[in-house]
Amino acid sequence: xxxxxxxxxxxxxxxxGVRRIEDLRGEDAFLAxxxxxxxxxxxxxxxxxxxxxLVTAVDNYLDxxxxxxxxxxxxxxxxxxxxxxxxxxGEDPEVESLCDLYPAANWxxxxxxxxxxxxxRGHPNLERILMxxxxxGHPLRKDYPLLGNTPGTPxxxxxxxxx
Amino acid sequence: MSQVDIVLDRPQQPSEHQVLNMGPQHPSTHxxxxxxxxxxxxxxxxxxxxxxxxxxxxxxxxxxxxxxxxTPYTDRLDYLAPLANNVALSCAQERLLGIDIPPRAKAIRVxxxxxxxxxxxxxxxxxxxxxxxxxxxxxxxxxxxxxxxxLIEHLSGAxxxxxxxRVGGVAADMPEGFLDELRAFVDQFPSKVEExxxxxxxxxxxxxxxxxxxxxxxxxxxxxxxxGPNLRGSGVEWDCxxxxxxxxxxxxxxxxxxxxxxxxxxxxxxxxxEMKESTRILRQAIERMPGGPVKVEDPKVSLPAKSKVLMGMxxxxxxxxxxxxxxxxxxxxxxxxxxxxxxxxxxxxxxxxGGYPDRMFIRSPxxxxxxxxxxxxxxxxxxxxxxILGSLDFVMGECDR
Numbered sequence: 001x002x003x004x005x006x007x008x009x010x011x012x013x014x015x016x017g018v019r020r021i022e023d024l025r026g027e028d029a030f031l032a033x034x035x036x037x038x039x040x041x042x043x044x045x046x047x048x049x050x051x052x053x054l055v056t057a058v059d060n061y062l063d064x065x066x067x068x069x070x071x072x073x074x075x076x077x078x079x080x081x082x083x084x085x086x087x088x089x090g091e092d093p094e095v096e097s098l099c100d101l102y103p104a105a106n107w108x109x110x111x112x113x114x115x116x117x118x119x120x121r122g123h124p125n126l127e128r129i130l131m132x133x134x135x136x137g138h139p140l141r142k143d144y145p146l147l148g149n150t151p152g153t154p155x156x157x158x159x160x161x162x163x
Numbered sequence: 164m165s166q167v168d169i170v171l172d173r174p175q176q177p178s179e180h181q182v183l184n185m186g187p188q189h190p191s192t193h194x195x196x197x198x199x200x201x202x203x204x205x206x207x208x209x210x211x212x213x214x215x216x217x218x219x220x221x222x223x224x225x226x227x228x229x230x231x232x233x234t235p236y237t238d239r240l241d242y243l244a245p246l247a248n249n250v251a252l253s254c255a256q257e258r259l260l261g262i263d264i265p266p267r268a269k270a271i272r273v274x275x276x277x278x279x280x281x282x283x284x285x286x287x288x289x290x291x292x293x294x295x296x297x298x299x300x301x302x303x304x305x306x307x308x309x310x311x312x313x314l315i316e317h318l319s320g321a322x323x324x325x326x327x328x329r330v331g332g333v334a335a336d337m338p339e340g341f342l343d344e345l346r347a348f349v350d351q352f353p354s355k356v357e358e359x360x361x362x363x364x365x366x367x368x369x370x371x372x373x374x375x376x377x378x379x380x381x382x383x384x385x386x387x388x389x390x391g392p393n394l395r396g397s398g399v400e401w402d403c404x405x406x407x408x409x410x411x412x413x414x415x416x417x418x419x420x421x422x423x424x425x426x427x428x429x430x431x432x433x434x435x436x437e438m439k440e441s442t443r444i445l446r447q448a449i450e451r452m453p454g455g456p457v458k459v460e461d462p463k464v465s466l467p468a469k470s471k472v473l474m475g476m477x478x479x480x481x482x483x484x485x486x487x488x489x490x491x492x493x494x495x496x497x498x499x500x501x502x503x504x505x506x507x508x509x510x511x512x513x514x515x516x517g518g519y520p521d522r523m524f525i526r527s528p529x530x531x532x533x534x535x536x537x538x539x540x541x542x543x544x545x546x547x548x549x550x551i552l553g554s555l556d557f558v559m560g561e562c563d564r
Contacts, residue, residue, distance in 0.1 A: 024495030025258060051385045053500070056524040058513045070511070072498060076385060076399065079406050083496070104388030107534050115222075130215040130563060140223055140522075 004028070004080050011043040021085070029083040037086050038096050041073070045101055049073040049082060052102035055109055057116040061142035065089025067118055071098070088118060097123040115140035180208055183545075187216050191294045191549040194559030196533075198548070205544050210537040214530070217563035225523040229489025230256045230330050233523075238324040240527065241561040243286050244279035244504045245325045246315060251501035253328040254409055255510035259497040259520075260330065260490055262464055266453040268332040269410045273448050274345065275318075275327065276410070276501075277441040281352070282311040283504030284392075284434045291431065291553030292363060295372045300359050307355050310348055317341055330490055331465040332458025342449050349445050356438055363431070373427035377539040377551040380425060387535040390528050391506025393555060396433045397425035403502035415444050427554035434556070464490055489518020498526075505529055505556060525564050529557035 008028055012018040017033030018040050032040055041049075053072040060066055065087040074081050088095050097120035098105045109120040110129040117138035120126055128135060137144055183200045186192040195216035201209035221240075225233050237248035250272045257264065264272075289304035312322045317338055319327040327334055363369045379389070384397035394401055402419045404412040420436035422429025458465040462481040471478040492514040500509035506528025513522040532555055539555075540548050 024493060025261070025497050027498075029496070050382075052388055053507075054498075054509065054511060054524065054526045056511060056522075058522045070496075072511075076401050081498075083498070102388070103386050104531055104534060107530065111530075128215075130218040132215070139220060144223075146223075146227070 004078060007047055008044075008082060011040065011047060014043065015040045023083070027081065027083060029085065031085050031087070034086055034088055034095050037071075037084065038098070040084065041071070041098060041101060044073055044082065048075040048077050049080075051076055052098070052104045052108075053081065055098075055105055055112055057112050057118050057140075059116060059140065059142045065093075067093050067116060069095050069112065069118055092119065093117070094119040094121055096121050097126075099123055114138065117141065185545075185548065187213075191552055193290060193552065193557065194562075196552075196557075196559055196562075198536075200540075200545070200548070202545070207540050207543055207545065207548065210540045210548075212533055212536055214533065214559070215563050217559045219564065221564045222523055222525060225520060227519065229518045230260075230492075230520075231489070234328065235324065235326045238326055239560055240525065240564065241283070241503060241505055241508070241529070241558045242323065243558055244283040245323060246275040246319070246327055247279035247283070247501070247503045248508065249325060249328040250275050250410075251499070251503060251508045252510060253330055254501055255497070255499035255512065256330045256490075258499040259492050259495075259512045259514060260464070261493070262331055262459055262461075264332050264459055265456050266411070267336075267455045268457045270448050270452050271333050271337060271457060272328065272410050273412070273415070274445060275333075276503075277444045277448070278311055278315060278345075280441045280504045281438050282308050282315075284438050285311075287504070287553075287556035288359075288431060288434050291550070291556065292369070294549045294553045295369070297363060297366070297369060300362050303355070303359050303362075307352065314341070314344055314348060317344065329458060329465060331461065332456070336457045342452060345445065346449050349442050349449070352442055353439060356435060360435060364435075370428060372550055373431060373554065375424070376427045376543070376547055377554060378424060378426045379535065379539065383535070383538075384425065387538075388531045389506070389535065390531070391503065392430055392433045392437060393506065393532050395419065396422040396430035396554075398422055398429075403500055403507055407500075409499075409501065415447050417444050427550050430554040430556075491518060492516065492520070500526065503528060505558060505561065506532055508561075527561045527564060529559070529562040530564075533557055533562060 012030055015036050017036035018030050021029050021031045023029040051074040053074050055071050057067050057069045066089045069086045069088060071084045072081060086095055097109055107129060109123055112118050113126050114128040114131055115138055181202045183202055185200055186197040187195040197213040199211040200207055221236050234249055234252060237252045238245040240248045285304040285308045289301040292300035315325060316322045318341060319325040379397045381397045381399045384394050384399055398421050400419055400421050405419050417440045420433050422433050466485055467478040467481055472482045494514055494516040496513050498509055498511045500507040508528055509526030511524040512520050515521045539551050
């Protein structure tokens, strides 16, 4: 177990902009700058983290940077998971796509774009996946209205949304 | 010579590719999956799955609900194994809250998971067999499934929308005589699986329709994030129950079947074997069923007994707080993945404290497993798509959330 920790820490030390963060349940978790994501993940992949479990984002509305994109990598051989959080902000949040490293990232990155409006640079086909083409807005953002309906929605009444 | 080679060996002739929409209402797409197939004659050049027809914004809904309030929504995830989804959600919430549940609750949950696994595989394989033309297997499997649903109804009060678990345990103890009914089912079930195996496993048509079809190598399976029987069909021995045990799975004696080739036939075999292993686990759970409470006796986690609420001040306050504000979660992140019939169903929680999660992400196995489909069907015939879809065994309710 400690061997794994030292391996991860060594990988994090080699890439500037990555640091270990405290986790609620003692899992291995790292906070990475957007630019450090790809080098860090490449190192982890070489170390045997060959499976991508999930990609998603969290909206820290009214905080800056607003979004935190999270990846969860797994090494089947070592039976270990590692979480990488990358804060991104700005008008048009963007992080790098990991589709070429993990084919499984494709749909989950599309979903994160669809739901949060976080772009993935270098994604081969960054389109909406759960919502339809032409849908406006990103529903899992905290400022997306909970009530009312959107133009283009089936059964749209013409009334605007409520906060 | 494989079919792909036959396609490649043919002299290239200028031809127009035809685009065919399969679904969203096609019977073999098991729900509302749409496949846009680009065809050269009857051979698939390209396949684009279109998902999202069943999107219900469950993750958004979860943000305005306390933990127990979300349980009924999980019935609608993988609606072929609602009990297993209930268990996965509650385990994930308990991981966030840092709660350990009593042994009897654990054993009941194991029974829930394994009953769901059997019933989900029965439907998955039955529909798979029916899609490639074996009607009898479907009917025979449904007979068994009906027995499980009777058991589930007895246990939770509902056949489909069970909502049986709560944070810290289960809603209610098993009814009287339930274990005997379950034992009766478990005793006769292996022979029924054998009957269907006799129909299919050495059936020449079945073997020719599924063997060497949709082959996924172990490296591909891992890279594409496959989990569950689809991963194990490719020969990767990974099972959350075995590798990172929860609910005391480490104390049960069971095997994790793996395939060797990674084709549709292997995935079929893995599911058949898994049903037998689930039967073994069920038998052990019945034998050892510990006594004691079925939920945590902590008033901050689970509701106090109704009789006490009506008479006592403290219990009334606890009931009120739990129902209105929910369990107080510590700020932070947690992830829990459970081995569900379809694969690893994971719940990622981000909490800022309080009874409502700030973000809940459902890592649905069907969604991730479906990604590999275009790769599997390329160069195959349309009729093979049906077999591959059946062997992947996905549920759109879970895929689209």
